[in-house]
Amino acid sequence: MSLHFELVTPARLVRSEEVFMVEVPGSEGNFGVLEGHAPFMSTIQDGALRVYRTNGAAPEDIRITGGFAEVSEKGLTVLAEHVEG
Amino acid sequence: MASLKELKGRINSVKSTQKITKAKQMVAAAKLRKAQTAAEAARPYASRLAAVMASLAGKVAGQDSAPLLMRGTGSDQRHLLVVVNTDKGLCGGLNSNIVKEAKLQARALEAAGKTVTFYLVGKKGRAPLKREFPNAKADGYDTSMVRTPGFDEASAIAHELIEMFAAGKFDVAHLVAPKFKSALQQDPITAQLIPVPAPAAASTSDAVVEYEPGEEEILEALLPRYVTTQVFGALLEREASEQGASMTAMDNATRNAGELIQKLTIQYNRSRQAAITTELIEIIAGAEAL
Numbered sequence: 551m552s553l554h555f556e557l558v559t560p561a562r563l564v565r566s567e568e569v570f571m572v573e574v575p576g577s578e579g580n581f582g583v584l585e586g587h588a589p590f591m592s593t594i595q596d597g598a599l600r601v602y603r604t605n606g607a608a609p610e611d612i613r614i615t616g617g618f619a620e621v622s623e624k625g626l627t628v629l630a631e632h633v634e635g
Numbered sequence: 636m637a638s639l640k641e642l643k644g645r646i647n648s649v650k651s652t653q654k655i656t657k658a659k660q661m662v663a664a665a666k667l668r669k670a671q672t673a674a675e676a677a678r679p680y681a682s683r684l685a686a687v688m689a690s691l692a693g694k695v696a697g698q699d700s701a702p703l704l705m706r707g708t709g710s711d712q713r714h715l716l717v718v719v720n721t722d723k724g725l726c727g728g729l730n731s732n733i734v735k736e737a738k739l740q741a742r743a744l745e746a747a748g749k750t751v752t753f754y755l756v757g758k759k760g761r762a763p764l765k766r767e768f769p770n771a772k773a774d775g776y777d778t779s780m781v782r783t784p785g786f787d788e789a790s791a792i793a794h795e796l797i798e799m800f801a802a803g804k805f806d807v808a809h810l811v812a813p814k815f816k817s818a819l820q821q822d823p824i825t826a827q828l829i830p831v832p833a834p835a836a837a838s839t840s841d842a843v844v845e846y847e848p849g850e851e852e853i854l855e856a857l858l859p860r861y862v863t864t865q866v867f868g869a870l871l872e873r874e875a876s877e878q879g880a881s882m883t884a885m886d887n888a889t890r891n892a893g894e895l896i897q898k899l900t901i902q903y904n905r906s907r908q909a910a911i912t913t914e915l916i917e918i919i920a921g922a923e924a925l
Contacts, residue, residue, distance in 0.1 A: 589843065
């Protein structure tokens, strides 16, 4: 029961790990991605990704700008121009 | 024959040149590793973006509603060559190779009756290309102010290019940039930048993908980013190529200086001995005459 989550910027691969859920600030509203999500593509508003490592764990916020999210059978890939921290 | 003093001066001057080339070589070797890691770190983003583009482009391509950056202006009369050169010299034949490639492309386009303009990134390409094509209009972007050009610079360049394209200043843009193969080999490569060539459709999965907002809006947002990534890749390749070429060139220069020093030292010792011998003969001849 885990989602493969990748966060990539032009400079480097920031994250590549197994998580429980990621909440993404889509341009038409936030959406959460769990394992087994249907294939999906969306542009992202500048804002914070919330990463839940396990069910019920405290979320971790990653601020990104200029983003784009893709959900495929392989998991969630977020392409961002800048990542803070 | 040069006097002893002159020879000594020359040896010293070659020695200090050798010190400089040696230092530059070591600096380049250190920077090369960094530049290579940076180039490698940028690959995942580029490949993922290309994959996304490919799957999107396959759906939108050929339709009238495709974004301008993909569709093009419908003509291919005015060409823009984006030439990426280095800002600093001391890197062997790298810049002249890039300029040669750009000239070749420009000549071929001109022979086909197209008009060619330039957009020059980096200092070293400006003078030779201006000399060769005095009538061609050439804009440029100065990367010499920053230590290592990064994504911000690439984004600034891409924005300017897209603005020029939107304003109808050119129909097709090509990117001429060095491709880093090894420290010994960096080949200039020409690739079409705008309109964005549709990437070869990768394995399109059968799964129905949902898009938010629509496919075209996403493509519209992604295309400028794709151009930026191309430019960013070119900047990183340029950085690695510059350091690689510099390392090789400076290694050769250091070796040449070593050989020259050896030759001059032999010459110096010979003339010193010759002078001593002459002095001795003079003394002996003088003593015998008494």
